[in-house]
Amino acid sequence: MKIAVVIPKYGLVGGAEAFAYELTERLARRDEFKIHVFANKWRQGTSAVTFHKIPHLPFPRFMRPINFAYFSNRRIHPEDYDLIHSHDRIFTMSIFTVHGIPHKTWIREARVKPLSLFDRSMAWVEEKALTGPYLPMILPVSTLVKDELLKTYDIPESNIQVIHPGVSIDRFKVLDQESCRYEIRQRHGLSQSDIVVLFVGMNFEIKRLQLVLKGIAHLVGTEMTNSTLKLLVVGKGDERRYLDMARDLGIQNRIFFAGVSSEVEKYYLASDIFAMPSQFDTFGLAVLEAMTAGLPVIITQKVGARDLIDPGVHGFVLAKDPSPLDLSEKLAFLMKKENRMRLGDNARKAALQHSWDKVADQVADLYHKLVPRGNPV
Template sequence: MCQGNDNFTQQSPPIDGTMKPLKIAVVIPKYGLLGGAEGFASELTKRLAVRDEFDMHVFANRWKSGDEPIAFHHVPIIRFPRWLEPISFAWFVARLLEKWNFDVVHSHERIFAMDIFSFHGIPHLAWRRNVRRKAPGLFDLATAWVEKKGVTCHRLKKIMPVSSLVARELERLYNVPKGKIRLAYPGVSLERFDRYDRERCRMEIRAMHGFSGDDLVLLFVGMNFEIKRLDLVVRSIAELKQNGKTGKVPGLLVVGKGDAKKYSRLAENCGIGGLVKFAGEQQDVVPYYLACDALAMPSVYDTFGMVVLEAMAACLPVIISENVGAKDIVEPGIHGYVLPNDARPGNMAKVLTKLADTGKRTRMAAECRKRAERFSWERLADDLASLYLDIGLDKSGPTP
C-alpha cells in the first residue's frame, strides 16, 4: 500500500555557463527551526543551494544551518515594546539588503519590499478579527502596516499563498490581481515515512497507549486544541457510541500541546474516557501517523494544515473542515471527507461510520499516498527554481 517515492524530477531551465549564478536573498525570522513557514523555507532553500544556478543567502534572526552552501546574515529584532518587532525586522532587512545587489528577494515574512512573497497565513487583521475574534492591538496594527506595504509594493512580482483560502483573503483585502498570485502548497518529505516499519510502529505505539492492533484509531495532531476543534472530534465519537450504529467505535490518540485535562474531562463526561488517549508533544510524530487509521482535523480555520499532507503521505484518510486550506488537495470520498464549517457531532459521526469499513479505508489510503507524492519537496524546488530564473534573468537591475 505504501510505496517509496518514485517521482521524476523536472529540470530547471539551464543557465549559461558564462553567467554568474543568480544571487538570491531568502528572508525569514527563524530558519530551519520548528514551524510551518520555517520548515517550508529551509526545505526549499537547502535544495536550491546545491544547484549551480544559485548563490543562496538567508537573512534571519535565528537559524539552524546544515551542510548546504548558504550564507547567513543576522537580522536584529527589537523585542520591546512588542509592537516594534514586525517593524524593526522589516527595517533591518531593508538596510541589510541595500548593501547587496540581489537578483531575487524572496521573503517568507512581512517586509517592506521583495520580488516574491510566500504568504503562509492570512492577512493579519483578518486572522485577528475573524479567527481569534479579538480587537487589534498595537502589535497587530504594526504587523498589518508592514504587511500592506509589502503586498502593495511595486517591486513585488509574485505572491505565493499556501492555499486558495489565503488567496481569496488577499484578493478581498488588498485587491491583488489574480495574475500576481501563484499558489504554492507546502511539500512533504516522503522518505521520512518510508524508512519506518509500519507494522512495528502500529504495534508499539498502540500498546503504549492501550489500543490493540484491531482497534480503529483516529489521530489528532495539533498545538491548539480549541482552534483545531478537538471538542468536535471527542463529541462525535461519543455520539457514535451512544447511537450504537456501528460495531467499531474508534479510539482517539491526541498528539500535541494543549489543555489535556480539560479535554480528558470532556471525554469522561461524554462516556468515552477510556477511548481518548493523550500522547503529549512528540519530537517525531511519524510513528504515530503509521500507528493510526485516519486523521481528524476539523479546524475553525487553518491556512493549510501540514499535518493533513503528512497524514496522506502516511496513507491515512483525512477528515477536515471547509476552512482547512489543505482541502485544495483532498477529493472528498477519495482521500477522506470535508465537513461543513458548522459541522455538528452528528455530521462527523456519519463520516466515522464510513471509515469503519476496512476495505474503504484501504482504498483511500492508497489514493492518499498517490496524492501526497505529487507534493514532494523536490518537485516544489524545481518549480521555485524556474520562477527564480524567470524573475532573475528578466531583471535588468534592482527595482525601487
Template structure:
C-alpha cells in the same frame, strides 16, 4: 560573462518549530542544491545542517511588542542594502521583496474575522508593514500556500490576480517509506496500550482549540453511543487538562490518548500506526499535518476552513466538513472510515496524493518562478 546569482531568503526563525519555519528551510535547502545559486538567509534564529547557506543575524526589538514586525523589517532592509542580491524571497512581512510567500492570510483579516478581536498596537504595526510590502514593495510574485489563502488575500488587496500563484507545501515521502509500517504499527500501539485490531484515529496540533478538538470529541461521543470501537490519539500541545475532562464528560475518556508534544520522527510513527486523520479547524491557511497524514496512507476528514482541502477529493481520499458543529454528520463520516473495506481504497488514493505533492515538486515550481524573475532582471 557569468555572474553568480545571490538569493536572499528572509524569515525570523529558520528551521525551527512551525509551518512557515520548516517550509522555508525545506525549500531553501532544496533550491540551494538544485539551482547552484548562492543563498543567504536573513533570520533572527536558525537551525540547520546546510553548510552551503550563508546566515545573517537580524536583530528584533520585541519590547514593546508592537516593534517586533517593524524592527525586523527595518533591520532586514538595512542588511539587504549593504549587499548585492539579485532576488529577495521573503517568508515574512518586510518592506520590499521580489517574492512573498503567503504562509498566513492578511493580518487585518485574521484579527477581525478569525480571532474576532480589536486591532492592538502590535496588530496595527504588523498590518502596516504588510500593506507597505503588498502595495509599495515592488513584489513581482505573491505565492499563497493554498487557494483559500489566495482568495482571502485578493479580498483584502486589489492587485492583479495573475501576480498571485498557489503552490501547496510538500512532503518528503522517504520519511515514511523507509520504515516498516507493520513493525512501527505494532511498536507504537504496544507503547500506547492500543490493541492491534482497534481502529485508530489521530489528531495532531499545537493549538487544540483552533484546530477544533472539541468538535472532534463531540462527534466521537456519538460513535461511542453506537457502541463503535476506536482509539483516538491526540498529539501535540494544548490544554490537556481541559480536554481530558471534556472526553470524560463525553463518556470517551478511556478511548482518548493524549501524548503531549512529540518530535517529527515520533509523529510520523504515530501516523503509520493509525488508520485515519481528523482535524476540524476553525481556520488553517494550509495544515501540513493533513499532507503528512496522507503520506502515511491515511484518509482524512477536515473542515472546509483548512487550506489543505486543495488536496482532498471528496469520497476519494477523505471528506471535507462544512459544518463542524454537526456531530451526527461527522460521526457518520468517521464510521465509514472505521470500516477497513471502505477505508483501504481511500488510503491508497491519499498516499498517491502525497506522492504528487513532494518537496521536489514544490522546488521545481519555485525554481521556475525564480528563473522568470531573474530573467526579467537581466532585461
C-alpha cells in the same frame, strides 16, 4: 543566481519556518543558486547556505514586525542579489510566500479579538508590502489564502501563484509501518485491533478537538459495535480540559494524549484515520503528512489542504462549521476497513505528488522567469 531568503526563524518550530527551511535547503543544493538567508535565528542544515543575522529587539513588543522589516531591508542591498524571496512581511521584496491570511482578518475572524498594538504594527507592514509601488510576486500556500488576500488587497491575478507546501517522503520511507504500529500502540495501551483516529495539533481549540470528541461520542452512542474506536492526540494543549469533556461525553476511556512528539511519523503510521476539522488553517501540513502515511483524512472547508483532497476519494471535506453528526457520519463510513483502505491508498498516491523536491522545482522555475524583471529598488 544569487538569492536572498528572509525568514525570522529559519528551520525552527512552525509551519512557515519549516516550509522556508525544506525549500531553501533543496534550492541551495543546486549549483545554479547561491542562497543567503537573513534571519534572527536559524538551524543550520547540510546545504551550502550563507547566514546573515538580523537584529532582534524584543522590546517594545509591538515594534517587532516593523523592526524585522526595517532591518531586513536595510541589510539586503537589492543590487547584490538577483531576487529577494521573503517568507515574512518586509517592506520590499521580489517574491513573498504568504503563509497566512491578511493579519487583520486572522485576528478578527479566527482569533475573534480586537487588534492589539502588535497586530496593528504587523498589519501596517503587510499593507506597505502589498500596496507599495513595487508589488512582489505573491505565492500563497493555498487557494484559501489567495481568496482571502484578494478580498483585502487589489492584486492582479498575474502576480499570484499558489504553491503548496511539500512533504518529506523519505521520513516515512525509512520506517516500517508494522513496527511503528506495534511500538506506538504498545506505548499508549492501544490494541492492534483498535481503530485509531489521529489528531495532531498545537492549538486544540482552533483545530477543534472538541468537535472530534463530540463526533466520536455521537458515533459510539448510536452504534455500540464501535467499541474499538479510539482517539490518539499528538500535540500541545489543555489536556485536563479535554479529558473532562471526554468524561462528560462518556468516552474518557477512548482518548489518549501523547504530548508533543519528535517522531510524529510513527504516529501517522500507527493510526487508521486522520481528523483535523479546524476552525481555520491556512494549509495544515499535518494533513499532507497523514495522507503520505496512507490515512484517509477528515478536514473542513477552512483548511487550506482542501486543495489536495477530492471528497470521497482521499477523505472528506466538511462544511466550515460542521456538526458532531457531520463528523460522525464520515467516521462511520471509515469504520469499514475496505473504505478506509481504499481512501487511504488514494490519499498516499496523491501525497506522493507533493514532495519538497517538486516544490523546489516549481520555485526554481519561477526564479528563472522573474530574474529578467530585475529587483525592486
